[in-house]
Amino acid sequence: AAAAAAAATVMPNAVTLPAALTHEPQRTHVPQAKAAKTATTVHVPEGSASVRPYAAVPGPWGMPVLGNSWRFAPLVGQYRIQDLDKVMKELHINYGKIVKVGGLIGHPDLLFVFDGDEIRNIFKKEETMPHRPSMPSLKHYKGKLRRDFFGDIAGLIGVHGKNWALFRQEVQQILLQPQTAKQYVPPLNEIASEFMERIHEMRNENDELPANFLHELHKWALECE
Numbered sequence: 001a002a003a004a005a006a007a008a009t010v011m012p013n014a015v016t017l018p019a020a021l022t023h024e025p026q027r028t029h030v031p032q033a034k035a036a037k038t039a040t041t042v043h044v045p046e047g048s049a050s051v052r053p054y055a056a057v058p059g060p061w062g063m064p065v066l067g068n069s070w071r072f073a074p075l076v077g078q079y080r081i082q083d084l085d086k087v088m089k090e091l092h093i094n095y096g097k098i099v100k101v102g103g104l105i106g107h108p109d110l111l112f113v114f115d116g117d118e119i120r121n122i123f124k125k126e127e128t129m130p131h132r133p134s135m136p137s138l139k140h141y142k143g144k145l146r147r148d149f150f151g152d153i154a155g156l157i158g159v160h161g162k163n164w165a166l167f168r169q170e171v172q173q174i175l176l177q178p179q180t181a182k183q184y185v186p187p188l189n190e191i192a193s194e195f196m197e198r199i200h201e202m203r204n205e206n207d208e209l210p211a212n213f214l215h216e217l218h219k220w221a222l223e224c225e
Contacts, residue, residue: 054100057098057099057100057111058095058096058098058099058100059091059095059099059100059101059102060091060094060095060101062102062103063103066103066105067102067103067104067105068101068103068104069103069104069105069107071101072104088112088114091112092112092114096114097113097114097115097118098111098112098113098114098115098118099111099112099114100112128165129160129161129162129164129165130160130164131160131161132160135157137222138154138157138222138225139154142154142155153167155167156168156171157225188224191220191223191224195216195220198216199216202216
């Protein structure tokens with residue numbers, strides 16, 4: 001739904017922020033005479049000028065105690081988690097190409113990156129064993145309902161750490177080949193065609209889809225996986 005955005009749950013101490021992604025920090029005016037007395041020579045390593053503290057990432061301010069959790073609360077909240085695409089669009093407009101939503105009760109900070117080049121750089125610098133929140137539905141399905149079929153191999157989605165790295169190492173050379181990807185085109189095309197028929201059947205007399213259509217999208221995405 002938000003192809004130009006990447007979201008991750010992170011709580012780092014510092015993050016590399018290119019100057020193009022953030023506002024310039026406030027500068028304190030120092031009279032020239034005083035500046036001459038206090039001038040010192042400081043060596044700045046190459047590339048470190050763009051490194052700013054994690055606290056400098058722009059984003060909505062949180063209320064005392066509640067933080068930003070109230071923004072996602074029913075009735076009184078500013079954002080609807082069901083409309084995450086609209087939430088990210090508003091964050092992008094209000095705060096720029098990188099946005100932090102912190103102060104979430106029982107949840108790590110959310111860091112949204114809306115710049116394709118920076119998203120690519122983040123994935124390139126990722127460690128061999130990244131930690132990503134797993135999808136609860138897939139974790140339950142593969143780990144409990146169909147553990148007899150999947151066993152300890154849950155695939156690339158829904159796992160992280162050492163198990164993810166070992167499985168990726170075994171399959172990446174095969175999956176990255178174009179001829180391998182082409183084998184999945186017919187079944188995925190069949191799923192897409194059936195879903196389009198489903199959409200046609202669900203429309204009312206005004207050619208409108210029901211309010212719970214998001215659940216149909218979730219089922220389609222799960223079948224494609």
